[in-house]
Amino acid sequence: xxxxxxxxxxxxxxxxxxxxxxxxxxxxxxxxxxxxxxxxxxxxxxxxxxxxxxxxxxxxxxxxxxxxxxxxxxxxxxxxxxxxxxxxxxxxxxxxxxxxxxxxxxxxxxxxxxxxxxxxxxxxxxxxxxxxxxxxxxxxxxxxxxxxxxxxxxxxxxxxxxxxxxxxxxxxxxxxxxxxxxxxxxxxxxxxxxxxxxxxxxxxxxxxxxxxxxxxxxxxxxxxxxxxxxxxxxxxxxxxxxxxxxxxxxxxxxxxxxxxxxxxxxxxxxxxxxxxxxxxxxxxxxxxxxxxxxxxxxxxxxxxxxxxxxxxxxxxxxxxxxxxxxxxxxxxxxxxx
Numbered sequence: 001x002x003x004x005x006x007x008x009x010x011x012x013x014x015x016x017x018x019x020x021x022x023x024x025x026x027x028x029x030x031x032x033x034x035x036x037x038x039x040x041x042x043x044x045x046x047x048x049x050x051x052x053x054x055x056x057x058x059x060x061x062x063x064x065x066x067x068x069x070x071x072x073x074x075x076x077x078x079x080x081x082x083x084x085x086x087x088x089x090x091x092x093x094x095x096x097x098x099x100x101x102x103x104x105x106x107x108x109x110x111x112x113x114x115x116x117x118x119x120x121x122x123x124x125x126x127x128x129x130x131x132x133x134x135x136x137x138x139x140x141x142x143x144x145x146x147x148x149x150x151x152x153x154x155x156x157x158x159x160x161x162x163x164x165x166x167x168x169x170x171x172x173x174x175x176x177x178x179x180x181x182x183x184x185x186x187x188x189x190x191x192x193x194x195x196x197x198x199x200x201x202x203x204x205x206x207x208x209x210x211x212x213x214x215x216x217x218x219x220x221x222x223x224x225x226x227x228x229x230x231x232x233x234x235x236x237x238x239x240x241x242x243x244x245x246x247x248x249x250x251x252x253x254x255x256x257x258x259x260x261x262x263x264x265x266x267x268x269x270x271x272x273x274x275x276x277x278x279x280x281x282x283x284x285x286x287x288x289x290x291x292x293x294x295x296x297x298x299x300x301x302x303x304x305x306x307x308x309x310x311x312x313x314x315x316x317x318x319x320x321x322x323x324x325x326x327x328x329x330x331x332x333x334x335x336x337x
Contacts, residue, residue, distance in 0.1 A: 002334040004119035005315055008055045010047035013316055015336060021115065021123050023070050030064035030081065030124055032333040035117040036144045036306070037061075037319070038085075039173060043255065044110070045319055056110045058319075059117030059330075060085040061147045063132070063140060064124070072126045080132040082146040084285055085109055087125025100127070101154075101279035118315065120334025130285045133293050141329055142292050142303060145178070147280070148327075149288035149302075152178045155253045155277035157284070159226055161187040168224040168243060171231020172196035172205045172212065174327050175253055177305055179228050180210055185300060186291070193219070196231075204325035208301055219243050230254050241266045249273040312336065 002018040023029055041058040043049035066079045075081070088095055088103035095103055107125050110116030115123060132143055152175060161167070167183055169176045172194045183189040194212040196202045202212040213219070221242045229235070229252045237260055244250065250272060267274065280288075295302045307326035310318055313336045318328065 002120035003312075003336050004057050004115070004334070005059075005312075005319075006055055007045055007058050010054075011045065011320070013045065013058075013319065015313075015316060018120055018334060021121055023068060023123060025070065026072065026126050027123050028066055028070055028072055028075060028126055028129065029068040030122045031067050032059075032117050032120060032122055033063045033065055033080070034141045034144050035059045035062040035330045035333055036327045037330070038148065039175070040255070041110070042319070049255070052108070052110065057116040057119050057122075058110045059119075060109050061144055062117035062122075063136075063143045064117075064122065067121070075126065075129065075131070080136045080140065080143075081129045082132060082143050082285070082289065083124055083128040083130070084150070084280060084282065085128075085147060086279065087128045090127065098281070100281050117333070118312075118330075127282070130282060130289055132289060141306070142296060143289065144329060145302060145305060145327065146285060146288045146292055148174055149178050149182075149291065150280035150284040151175060151253065151277070152182055153287050153291075154280035154284040155179070155228070155251055155275075156182060156187075158275050158277060159249050159251060161189055161226065163188040163190060165189050165191075166223060166225045166245070167192045168219070168227045169194050170227065170229045170235065170240070171254060172198070172201040173231060174305060176228065176230035177205060177208070177326065178302075179230055179253070180205070180208070181301055181305075182291075185302075193224075195219075200323075201325050204307070208304060216240065216243065222246070224248060226251060228253060235260055237262050238266075241270070241272070244270060244272055247271050247273075249275055252276045 003015045004018050007013040044052045069075045087107035088100040089105040092104040180192050194205050205212050216239050225248045227250045305326045306329050308324045309329045312332045
């Protein structure tokens with residue numbers, strides 16, 4: 001018997017026998033092999049996500065195996081795939097200009113009755129999917145990082161990074177960690193500093209070889225070329241702006257649970273650029289899969305981002321009480337034994 005973990009309201013979720021899934025045209029049926037928890041899953045559970053609603057089966061970072069292609073010719077059964085957190089319509093004005101993440105009829109998973117990866121099976125729109133390399137199998141757990149890595153790639157593609165770029169990262173969660181590793185391993189940036197309040201996360205990121213501090217006052221003003229905001233809790237942007245060099249860029253990836261204010265006069269005087277980054281595109285996801293595939297054969301620290309492995313039957317309690325400095329790999333999806 002297979003089960004789903006269903007989030008019904010703030011702070012309340014339960015295991016339920018998996019319901020039959022309807023397979024509409026352009027959708028495929030997947031068997032979820034492994035999954036991981038996104039920060040947005042916690043936001044839904046705790047009632048502070050900006051747009052996702054109950055009830056929902058959470059989870060959108062996964063490796064899956066195609067069980068039924070529903071005649072979608074570019075995929076084949078038993079093929080291993082990963083996916084974006086949404087599907088796009090293929091018709092609207094944003095599709096025409098390849099801004100797929102802004103599709104007017106976007107199919108967003110794990111919200112308002114839709115299914116996510118915290119279940120044995122998941123129905124996914126074909127536009128979401130990217131195949132894994134042919135040598136991948138059910139043990140290719142590193143690819144659960146593909147979707148969050150694609151979020152980072154989408155953001156970093158908006159800026160220019162060279163080895164001498166001075167980078168400040170606010171927040172040492174998974175997105176911050178992935179951002180630092182891409183800047184280091186792909187662009188060879190060597191000055192990357194984290195600001196993080198959580199001591200355990202500071203220690204973890206320091207173990208990856210990065211400088212970490214807990215207070216902005218220790219940093220040099222007018223110094224950083226790029227600031228990546230990967231954590232959105234109670235940020236003092238007046239203080240942060242003082243750290244930015246003339247003509248530098250503030251790159252916002254995180255969702256924010258509090259209202260933030262910028263000093264517009266500082267932005268004008270320093271000619272700062274503020275760039276938001278929303279979700280990712282199929283091209284970003286394909287790039288992430290390629291990066292992770294390379295990481296399996298070369299020296300990379302991406303594997304270290306997965307810090308804990310749990311069984312599916314531990315997921316319910318872990319979502320409420322667990323703690324990890326990196327990503328949590330969920331195995332035996334749908335199985336409570």
